[in-house]
Every structure is written in structure tokens, then in C-alpha cells.
Amino acid sequence: MTETLEHLIAHHATTLDAAIDAIETRKNWSPFRDSPSSKFHAPGKPGAGKAAFETLLGKPFDLQQPGTIGQLGSEVSPFTRQPLGITYPQGDPATLIEAAQAAMPAWRKTASKARIALCLEMAERIYDRNFEMAHSVMHVAGQSYTQAFSGSGPNALDRGIEALAYAAKAMRDVSPSARWERTFGKEDVVLDKQYTLVPRGIGLVICCASFPTWNAYPAMFASLATGNPVIVKPHPIAILPMAIAVQECRRVLADFGCDPNLVTLAVDTLEHPVAQEFIDHPAVQIVDFTGSPRYGSHLERTLTGKLLFTETAGINSVVLESCEDLAETAKAIARATCLFSAQMCTSPQNIYVPRKGFTTATGPVSFDDVAQALVAAVDEIAEHPAMAAGIMGAVQAEPSCDIVRRLEKEAEGHRTAKVLRRPTPYEHPDFPDARTMTPLIVALPADNAALYAEEHFGPVMFIIAAESGDDAVEEATQLVREHGAISSYLYSTDEAFIARSLDAYTVSGMNLSINLHGAMWANFAAAYSDYHVTGLNPAGNACLADLAFVAGRFRIVQSRRPATREGVADAA
Numbered sequence: 001m002t003e004t005l006e007h008l009i010a011h012h013a014t015t016l017d018a019a020i021d022a023i024e025t026r027k028n029w030s031p032f033r034d035s036p037s038s039k040f041h042a043p044g045k046p047g048a049g050k051a052a053f054e055t056l057l058g059k060p061f062d063l064q065q066p067g068t069i070g071q072l073g074s075e076v077s078p079f080t081r082q083p084l085g086i087t088y089p090q091g092d093p094a095t096l097i098e099a100a101q102a103a104m105p106a107w108r109k110t111a112s113k114a115r116i117a118l119c120l121e122m123a124e125r126i127y128d129r130n131f132e133m134a135h136s137v138m139h140v141a142g143q144s145y146t147q148a149f150s151g152s153g154p155n156a157l158d159r160g161i162e163a164l165a166y167a168a169k170a171m172r173d174v175s176p177s178a179r180w181e182r183t184f185g186k187e188d189v190v191l192d193k194q195y196t197l198v199p200r201g202i203g204l205v206i207c208c209a210s211f212p213t214w215n216a217y218p219a220m221f222a223s224l225a226t227g228n229p230v231i232v233k234p235h236p237i238a239i240l241p242m243a244i245a246v247q248e249c250r251r252v253l254a255d256f257g258c259d260p261n262l263v264t265l266a267v268d269t270l271e272h273p274v275a276q277e278f279i280d281h282p283a284v285q286i287v288d289f290t291g292s293p294r295y296g297s298h299l300e301r302t303l304t305g306k307l308l309f310t311e312t313a314g315i316n317s318v319v320l321e322s323c324e325d326l327a328e329t330a331k332a333i334a335r336a337t338c339l340f341s342a343q344m345c346t347s348p349q350n351i352y353v354p355r356k357g358f359t360t361a362t363g364p365v366s367f368d369d370v371a372q373a374l375v376a377a378v379d380e381i382a383e384h385p386a387m388a389a390g391i392m393g394a395v396q397a398e399p400s401c402d403i404v405r406r407l408e409k410e411a412e413g414h415r416t417a418k419v420l421r422r423p424t425p426y427e428h429p430d431f432p433d434a435r436t437m438t439p440l441i442v443a444l445p446a447d448n449a450a451l452y453a454e455e456h457f458g459p460v461m462f463i464i465a466a467e468s469g470d471d472a473v474e475e476a477t478q479l480v481r482e483h484g485a486i487s488s489y490l491y492s493t494d495e496a497f498i499a500r501s502l503d504a505y506t507v508s509g510m511n512l513s514i515n516l517h518g519a520m521w522a523n524f525a526a527a528y529s530d531y532h533v534t535g536l537n538p539a540g541n542a543c544l545a546d547l548a549f550v551a552g553r554f555r556i557v558q559s560r561r562p563a564t565r566e567g568v569a570d571a572a
Contacts, residue, residue: 049131067095160217199227201285484539509536
């Protein structure tokens with residue numbers, strides 16, 4: 001190992017130790033600042049980041065990698081509705097795979113602590129470009145500036161470092177050697193055994209459009225740390241953030257004498273997708289997929305002989321059985337639904353409320369009272385452009401708006417459904433042409449599941465009149481088992497009901513947040529502490545992060561031989 005790598009290991013040792021401590025204690029920790037406030041960053045950093053983003057526009061992206069057969073790129077900003085004009089090198093799949101294969105032998109023999117240190121260096125350098133990254137995520141995904149800075153920056157990098165901590169634990173658990181002794185009859189047998197960690201093969205990371213970095217970093221770092229090259233396949237409408245990440249990863253590898261082709265970018269178009277070409281290649285042994293339930297389910301059914309990690313989507317619900325303060329509870333639910341215009345895998349869609357209402361600290365409330373409180377809480381956000389811009393951002397793609405408009409028409413044609421709030425745009429204070437849509441809110445009885453028993457990717461809230469809280473939990477958990485869910489929420493003042501519900505959600509493989517109010521967003525998930533996705537329902541088979549997310553990315557090969565007489569004597 002070179003002296004430079006030794007220094008790098010020492011430089012990042014404190015961070016790695018702190019990350020391992022965090023996953024073991026589940027405490028709050030991060031090596032990064034997730035606020036864009038200037039008081040946390042060097043003078044001029046925000047402006048320099050914006051300028052760096054703007055210099056990327058309208059030209060080819062500088063990414064020197066093998067197998068380039070053309071240039072692709074058709075990203076359009078949801079805020080300006082104008083093309084970014086950036087093109088990216090279109091890589092020949094066979095050449096990218098060959099390059100990864102060529103880089104793999106030396107990477108396999110690189111000490112695991114050096115691989116982890118290199119990944120930590122990648123995370124540090126990506127974070128150094130986080131203001132640039134924030135504008136990039138904004139203008140491909142539609143996230144607000146603050147959410148793009150935090151959620152797609154430090155919070156996503158934290159998930160990547162979390163995976164590194166688990167990778168370190170998994171690999172440390174394998175002793176590199178052992179002296180084994182046993183008597184067979186009159187003969188003493190002494191063997192020297194060696195245990196070698198062997199990576200599975202090339203990892204393909206398929207990114208989603210709305211949160212391109214969130215699942216990508218843990219998948220990339222988990223594979224790289226365990227000795228596997230990585231090919232990153234971004235969504236065609238959200239390439240730039242991952243192009244920046246791949247660029248930095250390749251620079252780190254080159255700077256420390258490693259083959260940069262351990263990390264490459266594979267771009268494609270909606271019309272001509274390329275992922276399956278990589279998936280079908282025998283050298284690709286690990287597939288990390290984030291995206292639509294349709295393709296994710298297809299992979300789960302058809303992919304055999306390879307390691308597959310999926311996160312897709314599901315029907316996230318709130319059961320509002322009772323509460324002390326209706327206005328505060330409605331505010332918490334509305335904020336969770338409005339965040340990023342409900343284009344998050346944790347966004348609640350179905351809000352169950354007892355048909356007969358319930359009693360609060362100030363008296364009884366009816367179902368209609370609760371529904372109106374939810375509408376008012378959404379209006380409080382939607383009617384203030386600056387607040388709406390900071391919370392809702394923009395709608396990434398027009399098909400999401402089409403879904404909401406279709407649901408509005410269907411609800412209007414339903415005999416028992418009632419549209420309480422129409423999905424109207426808000427005026428963004430900085431981007432007058434931004435594609436915006438505030439939530440559609442529909443009230444309906446629980447026997448209209450045809451409207452709400454599937455995920456609708458866009459700003460929509462169904463307020464469902466359940467016969468009781470227990471009935472609401474029964475239906476919500478049944479939908480989890482059938483269609484999946486990533487986050488569920490429950491509000492109640494009845495501890496016995498909470499206990500019954502918690503057991504029902506647990507059996508359904510569903511994470512549950514109970515009575516969350518206040519400054520923290522109900523759908524905020526903390527790396528190192530919150531497990532994201534359980535792998536126990538159709539919303540995905542992987543968890544971010546746990547040992548299972550990394551341990552299968554390498555296998556153990558052993559050798560054994562009789563110990564030498566000198567070795568036996570030394571051991572004695």
C-alpha cells in the first residue's frame with residue numbers, strides 16, 4: 001500500500017469510527033452541514049456553486065471515460081421549462097463492462113480499509129461541490145433549493161457513509177487467517193487457514209428521477225468498498241447530479257493511483273433504454289434499482305443468479321384516530337404531503353379518519369371538521385408563494401400533473417367522493433414559468449378503494465372515512481401487504497390503540513411514525529438511525545442500510561494447508 005493511501009486512511013479514520021459508532025448507537029450524527037446558511041460555509045461558496053452549475057449549461061459534460069460512441073442529453077428544468085442543453089458521453093455497454101472488468105483485479109487486492117477511505121474521500125469531495133449539486137438537483141428533479149441542498153446532498157451522502165460503516169463491520173468480521181488444531185486418533189493435525197474476501201462482480205446502479213442521489217450513494221459505496229466496480233445508470237431526465245458524482249469519484253481514483261474505470265456513467269434515453277443490456281451481461285453480478293414498481297417487480301421476478309436490491313414505491317398512509325390538537329396535527333400531515341409536491345417515497349397519500357370523528361383536548365370534532373382542518377393546513381402553505389416554493393418546489397414532469405387532473409375528474413364523477421380542494425398552480429416567486437401544482441384533496445368513504453388503492457405519483461390527498469381506527473389500520477396494513485409502503489403515520493391519544501396498531505404494522509413489515517408534530521418533518525428519515533424500507537413488503541427488498549445491504553456483495557474463499565514445523569513450534 002502506498003504512503004499516500006496510508007495517509008488517506010489515517011485522514012478518514014475518525015469519520016469511519018464515528019459512523020460505526022452512530023450505526024451501533026443509532027444516535028444523531030453527520031460529518032456534514034445540511035443547511036445552506038452562509039454562516040456554516042466559506043464566504044462566496046453559495047455564489048461559486050451557482051456559477052459552477054451555470055458553466056455546465058449548454059455544452060458537453062467533461063467526463064473522460066472509455067467506449068464513447070456519441071453524446072446524449074435532453075434534460076429540461078421544471079423551474080424554467082427550458083432544456084439544460086448539457087450532453088453526456090454515451091458509452092458502449094460492452095466497452096464499459098470490459099473497462100470495469102480490467103479494473104477489478106487490482107481493486108480486489110486493494111486493502112478494504114483503503115477502499116473505504118477512498119470512498120470517504122469521494123463523499124468529502126462531492127460535499128465540497130454541494131452548492132453546485134443543489135442547483136443541479138433543482139433543475140432536473142424540481143426539488144426546492146433547500147431540499148436539494150440537504151436531502152440530495154448531505155442527507156444522501158450520510159446514507160452512503162452509513163453503507164460504508166456496515167461494509168467495514170461486515171468485512172472486519174472475517175478473520176484473514178487462523179491456526180486450527182485437532183487430534184484425529186493418535187495424530188495431531190495442525191492447519192494454517194487463509195480467508196480471502198472476493199467481490200461478486202460489477203455493480204449496476206440504476207437511479208430514479210426524483211431523488212437521483214439518495215439511493216445511488218449507498219449502492220455505489222457498498223459495492224466499491226467490498227471490491228466491486230460500479231456502473232451508474234441515471235434516469236434520462238435527471239443525469240446531471242450523477243454525472244457530477246461520477247466525475248468526482250473518477251478523479252479521486254485517479255489521484256490515488258487507482259483505475260478511474262472502477263466508476264463509469266451509462267446514459268440512455270427514454271426511447272432507447274440501456275439498463276437491460278447491462279443486467280443481462282454475466283459480468284454484472286449486482287443490480288441496485290430505484291424506480292417504478294412495474295420495472296422493479298419485473299426485476300424481482302426475472303433476475304436470477306445475481307444480487308438484486310430494489311426500492312420502488314407504495315401507498316403511504318396516515319391513520320388519524322384521535323389527537324389533542326387538531327390544527328397542529330393537520331399541519332404536520334399537510335407539510336408531509338406538500339413536501340416536494342408529494343414526489344417523495346415517504347409522502348403520505350391516504351389519510352384515514354373515523355367516520356364519526358373523535359374528541360380533542362378542546363372538544364369533539366366531526367369527520368368534516370378534520371377534513372376542513374387538513375384543507376386549511378394545505379392552503380396555509382399553498383397560498384403563500386415563498387412558503388410554497390420552499391416546501392413544494394416544482395413538479396418534475398407533466399405526466400404527474402396529468403395523473404392528478406385525471407383523479408380530479410374521476411372523483412367528480414364518483415357518487416360518494418367529494419373534491420374538497422382543486423389542484424391549482426402557485427406562482428413561484430423566483431421562476432414564473434415553473435411547473436407547479438398544489439394538492440388535490442378528495443374526501444370519500446372507505447368503500448371507494450378503486451380511487452386510492454394504488455400509488456399516485458403527484459400531489460394528491462385522499463381523506464378516507466373509516467368505520468373506526470382499527471378498521472383504518474386493518475385496511476392500511478392490507479394495502480401495505482398487497483402494494484407495499486415505505487412510510488406510515490399514526491396519530492392517537494389512546495395507548496392501547498397505538499399498541500394494537502404497532503403490532504399490526506410490524507407484522508406487515510411496515511415502518512411506523514407515531515404522533516410526530518413540530519419542527520421536524522414527519523417524513524424525515526435520519527441516516528445512521530432510521531432504517532429506510534424494511535424489505536418485507538412490495539415497496540422494495542432492500543433496507544438502507546443494514547448488514548444485509550452490504551454483506552452479500554462479497555463472498556469468502558478459503559485455503560488451508562498443513563502448518564510448517566517452524567510454524568507449529570512458533571505457535572507452541
